[in-house]
Structure formats: C-alpha cells, structure tokens
Amino acid sequence: MNTIALTCTDITVDFDGFKAVNGVDLELARGEVHFLIGPNGAGKTTLVDAITGLTPYTGSVTKDTPGTGAVELRGKKVHHIARTGIGRTFQTATVFDNLTVAQNLDIAAGAHRTPWTLLRRRRHLPETVTATMDRIGLTGHADTPAGILAHGQKQWLEIGMLLVGDADVLLLDEPIAGMGHDERETTGRLLHDIAADRAVAVVEHDMDFMRAFASRVTVLHAGAVLATGSVDDVSTDPRVQAVYLGTKETADAHTA
C-alpha cells in the first residue's frame, strides 16, 4: 500500500578516514513520517547532506517517482537532485529574509520556469502559492518580509517552499527546534497532513515529539543503523535503550 519513494543502499561517507556514515540502508515510504533519531554525531545530518548531493559518498540512492521510474541520485548536482522532487530544510530555517512570504513561495514554485517568464514581472500569485500559504497558516502574512517572521513561522515557510516546489520526498532537519508546545503540535499535524501523498523524513532530538508523531523510526548510532521499526519496537529495543541511557559498553558490543 505504501510505496517506497527513496531507497538508500550501503551509504558510507568518509571524512579523511572518519566514517561519519557507515553502510546505512534506509527506505522512505510515501504516507509515512519517518523519524531519524540518534545521539549527537550519529550521522543524521550527514546522511541528509549525502542524499541531497552536498557530501560525496559511496553506495546508492534511488528515487522512485510514479510514472518515471527509479533514478540513481549519486553523482548528480545539488539542483538536479532537487528537481527530481527531493526537498530539504536546514537546522536553522533558511528563507529569503529580504523577500516577502509570497515571493519566497513564488521562487520555490518556479524552478521549472523559462527564462522568458523569469524576465517578466509577476502579474498574480500562482494558485499553488496561495493554497500553500493557507496550508502552512501564513495567508495573513503574504506581504510580510520573511526576515521578521517568528521563528516557528520561518520553519513552516521553509516547509511550504518544498511543498510548492512539488517535492515528494521531504528531508526535514530539526523542524521543531526552538518551538513552543502549541507550535510543535501544529507542526506535527502539518507533517502528517503533507505525508499523505509524500515521504517525509524528520531528523529530530526531541523524544516526546517523536513518540507523538512518528509512523516509523530509524535509530542511528556512530554512523550506522542501530534499529528500525515502529515507535514501540524501537523504544523496547535494548540496544537503543543502552545508547540513550548511556551504558555505552553494551551498545558498542551490539554494533560491533
């Protein structure tokens, strides 16, 4: 029922001998909010960097798009990978501070525009932009410069930019960092809403948020996958408990 959108096979990222990611296999399915958790330095963000073309790696990443089939992403340039429908956010929300919310979204919607369209003035906002503003709760802020949005609103705007850009695999790096309780709830519901027809991966440290909203969890430790499964599977796994409760010896013994 849930189709696989992104398949990572044996990903290894080697920083001069230090293996930040070491032989990771990962599948992201449409319809799921897939959490990537793990202690600091586990390789979560590096894995996202590798998939999106920022960091060189060995192994294979294939994107499955209904209609066009599977495409290998390794070796492609950042903007070519983005055009296959893979969107990412950053730990600190990166939006265009000097442009308005509407302009931010309009740019995100336009990676396929022709030079002729680009050189002309925008007459009216595309429908996808207005619909997305509604979805991320920023309709009232269409003409607000993104730089003066509240922290949480910037995160939503960045997610919205991926939605208008037609990304169907979303890799979100700590989307609720610095958010208050209500904003977390809203974000969690938003993630499930957009995951209905997309694959959503969330890099997160917050365990409560993970328990509340994860459809599937992958635990990374020291660059390798420690466990994968539902929230219950993972939280009862003794190796995961060892990593999080700090008895390091047992965790090493199991991964070795």
Added chain:
Amino acid sequence: MNRFFASRPGTWAGFAAAAAVLFGLAPLVLSGFRLGLLAQFLCYAIVAVGIGLAWGRGGMLTLGQGVFFGMGAYLMAMHLKMADAAFRNGPGAVPDFMELAGIRELPAYWAPFASPVFTIAAILLLPTGFAVLLGLAVFKRRVKGAYFAILSQALAGAFAILLIGQQSLGGFNGLSRFRYFFGYNLDDPVNQQMLYYIAAGVLLAAVAIALQLRRSRYGELLLAVRDAEARVRFLGYDAANIKTVAYATAALFASVAGAVFVPIVGIISPASIGIVPSIMFLLGVAIGGRATLLGPVLGALAVYWAQTTLSEQFPSGWVYAQGLLFVLVIALLPGGIASITALAKRIPTKRAPAEAAA
C-alpha cells in the same frame, strides 16, 4: 511617494523627469566644457548601474569592471583610428600611431574594425560573451565573496599590463587623437553635444533595463541568491546561471559605457582601466547606495563631479576628502546615502515592536 514611483505611470513620470533634466535643462545651463564633463560622468554612471545590479542585488563584488569598460573603449577606439587612417590615406591604411611606432603592415586583427557594424556588434557581444564564460567558470566552482573580488581585481590589473605591452594598441599611451565619429567631425561643438545626448540616452536605457530586471521574477531570484545561495540550489535552481546573467549584464553596460566614453574624452589608455579606475567605479556605487536603482547613478555622478570641481580648487585636498567620505559612509551608512530614507522609516517601528510582531 514610493508607491507612486513603483506604479506604471509613476515609472514613466520618473523617466520623463530624468529625460527633461538630461536633455532639456543640462544643455541649457551648462557650458560646452561642463557638458562634456557631464557626458564623461554619465559614462561612469552607466558602469555604476551595472555594478549596482551585480554587487548590490547579486552580491558579486566586481572590483574589475575596468576590464569590460576597457574592452568596449578599445574596440571603439580601434574603429575610430581605422576610420581616421582611411580618411587620410585610403582604405586599409595604417593608423598614425603605428606609423610612428614603425609598424608598416596593418595587423590582421585590426582589419575588421574598419566596419562600423562589426565594431558595434563586437562592443555588444565580445565583453558580454567573455563575462558569460568567466562567470560560468567562476560561479559553477562556487567562487564567491572576497575570492571573487580579488579575482576580478587581478583581472583588471592583468588586462592593463597586457595592454601596456601591445605596441599595436598604442602601448602605455593608449589610443588618442580621434577626428571622426561615424563620419561626424569630433571638433564640432554640435557633434560634441550629440555625444552627450547619446551618453544620456544610453544611461536611461541602462536604468530601464536594470529596473525591469529588478522588478521581474529574475530580480527576486537574484536577491534570493545573494542572501541564501544554498537554499536556492536546494530548490532546484542553478545559482551559477542566475549570477552569470547579472554579471554579464553589468559587463555589457560597462562595455557600452567605454565605447561612448572614447569619442567624448578623446583618449583611452591602460591608465583609465586598471585597478585604481576599477575601484573608482565602485566608490560612487557604495556611497550612493548599491542595492537601490538610482543610488549608484547619483553616487557616481556626485563623486566624479566633486572630484573634478574640488580638485580644480584644492588640487591635493580632494583625495583626503574622498577617503573621508568613503570611511564615513561605510561606518555610518553601510547601505549608502540612499538608505537614509529606509533608516528613517525603521525608527518608528522600533518604538512599537508589538505592532511589528503582530
């Protein structure tokens, strides 16, 4: 006020006012000598429009616009020298400075510049094409910031040194003593005034192109690349192409400005296109306000005008005044003089933060 000038009738009104001043008022109140100076400054202002686009909107600190200015200027100067030689000694004759340097055969690369059409095409295409190649090579490798600035400045220095070594381009002395401009005698005051009108027309055209680029979706995208290049790439755009368009447009403006500059001033030499002149191009842009449309134009005009008039009265004092002005603007008004209005607008919102957050 701002809203009015952003509207379509407001834009036309703004251009009409500028045209009235440049084409009506200035020739009435200025002497022929001053009008000639203004024509020269208008050429610098055309370069400034391009720098405003590439640096102010695109974040590319182009410290080497002298390269493109010089290309346009030398291409035009070569045609003017060929036309002079043809007028004196028939088609295909060797220009006078070559005779003095003992060059008897016309170098092969000079021959096509006998044609005005070829010359104009070269002025429009050659520097722009060079900028496209250079821009793609540099921006695809993600060279930016100070590294790009140093690279472009080194290029200006190298270009000037290269020209000094070329006897067939006049060497250190450059090319000078032009008598005719597409058949018109350059000593005639009427034709000199015509050159002023051409410079003014080109400036208005450059501002119009820059305005369209700023208001287009491309303009928003360029600003986005300036502020968060990685975000733009992760949205699926090739940021290098976006930057190259602005860089090549700035090169085109500089080239045309150089081509118009040559018949107005009557000389082009390596001394007017090297590192120091390239930095001078930037100075007016920084002082006027690099991110605005008219800041670079007014800044460039003001700086060169002040340089000329003040150095007439205080020959050694202007350099210090110029340095002081630059320090003051960078320290107190990093956005240039044009940012004063924006600064004034921000003060009341600081008093009511609640309103801004709502």
